[in-house]
């Protein structure tokens with residue numbers, strides 16, 4: 174039985190499912206779009222992960238890269254363009270013609286869609302250097318404005334400064350710290366930032382580290398897992414969740430094998446509508 178991390182109390186622990194749709198369902202529909210979340214829901218996801226960045230006029234929108242180039246028909250930095258300009262880009266055609274005209278959604282639109290579809294939302298904060306506080310504040314403000322219309326939420330980031338800022342502004346919202354390689358001092362970082370979830374690149378996760386994280390009472394989520402054999406191995410080792418671009422494959426391969434763990438806490442925002 175895992176012990177509780179020492180800083181437990183606030184916020185409540187998020188109840189993550191074994192499979193989280195990565196950027197929606199990035200191999201099945203254009204990443205970080207509303208169409209992607211609808212597809213993730215249709216494929217059986219209970220939660221989706223997506224990336225947020227700030228526009229030049231301070232609106233949090235969904236985009237993984239600092240630039241629009243890879244995932245839209247436009248070029249340039251997200252942070253250098255207004256929401257109005259960004260909304261004229263096509264975020265679907267690059268993926269497949271059936272998604273032509275798909276727009277980059279605002280964080281607010283994404284969260285409301287998640288609420289409507291009863292999807293949990295893992296909001297990953299991205300920022301250019303120096304922009305960590307501004308995006309953290311914008312995310313906190315958006316969640317606060319939505320209030321009860323918010324879905325179940327986990328806010329995560331690779332950026333400790335963004336998580337520290339977010340914690341100060343919205344301490345009740347569960348947080349996760351992401352690592353590319355989990356450092357020796359991972360637990361001190363988690364305690365300092367009040368994170369209950371550790372996210373890690375599955376390719377650099379070792380069984381001993383998985384056990385230590387689990388034994389210390391943290392949830393461990395591994396990205397990005399598209400191979401069902403690897404997913405099963407990670408679950409067997411104690412990983413709680415995997416982020417997948419093809420959640421249908423992982424869910425199908427894992428059906429019946431995923432242990433249902435007893436839930437000890439409350440939902441962070443109460444049950445989603």
Ligand code: G3P
Pocket residue numbers: 195196222224237297329351372396416
């Ligand atoms: O949050 C897990 C995963 O999304 C982190 O990597 O680069 O896909 O945002 P990335």
Ligand code: MG
Pocket residue numbers: 222223224297
């Ligand atoms: Mg991400």
